[in-house]
Amino acid sequence: MSSQYRNIARVLKAHGSKGEVTVAPLRGLPLLVEPGMEVALTPPALNRDRFVTVDAVSDDGDTARVLFSCSSSIDDAEALQGCFILAHEEDIELDELTAAYEDLIDRDVIDRRRGSLGRIVEVMETPANDVWVIDGGPYGEVLIPVVSHVVSSIPQDGPILVQIMDGLINE
Template identity: 55%
Template sequence: MRVALTPPALKRDRFCTVVSVTDTGDGDLVSFEGIDDLTAAEDITGCYVLANRDDFELDSLDAAYTDLMGREVVDERFGSLGTIVEIMSTPANDVWVVEGDRYGEVLIPVIEQVVLDLPDTGTISVHVMDGLIDMDK
């Protein structure tokens, strides 16, 4: 897979090829073609790796996560809460981090009692439990 490193540096290629990916338990260890020693690795420390989504073999769960990002979340009582900006996985259930202008950051537990309608596209309907929204905003 060919990826871009950003920000680009003047003394190295902007693009490189992923040779291997190893799950270390704490994250993934990615090996790049041409990055064979500590000096070369230090040169790309702090860079972001940009890849084309179509280059990944996503299982249905991974695809579902990425498809949720940016979707609007609307509560039956409070109206629009904002959009999903992050999905946190917890032992009990996933939690959507929703950010909006009116209520700021709202954490939505992804459970049957809260998520009322989750269509393939468009707005997601929820019933926010008491105490999850800071009404002082």
């Protein structure tokens, strides 16, 4: 059985002369890159392995400095700029409400009582929780707080089932 992969971060730029790069998690995800992980770098390049090991990680807050097994010089690091980092799904732990924003846009949202609400068109970050902006359904624009009693889980594909509280839409 082949492993499933998940896009978890992107290489922003080279950092220093020893092959380190600065990476940022994809919007909506925490930093998931850890030493010892085997990851895939995409797009692949002819002059490096597609699958590499994360040798070191230094968390810098919103970003991290990462050293991959394929990178030992500034030239190697610069060649990684713009690459996406994919991890084996079994190597990462996400709670049921964590998903990259890119995975949510255009997903259908269905309320348990009201039926289709439309599609996610935007994800707003707030200090308390994310808020999905839903549009294209019978209720016009609907704002849904991403909290466990409204959104119990986010499946990898297909519609997302929610149970919105009274007062969020005009019926």
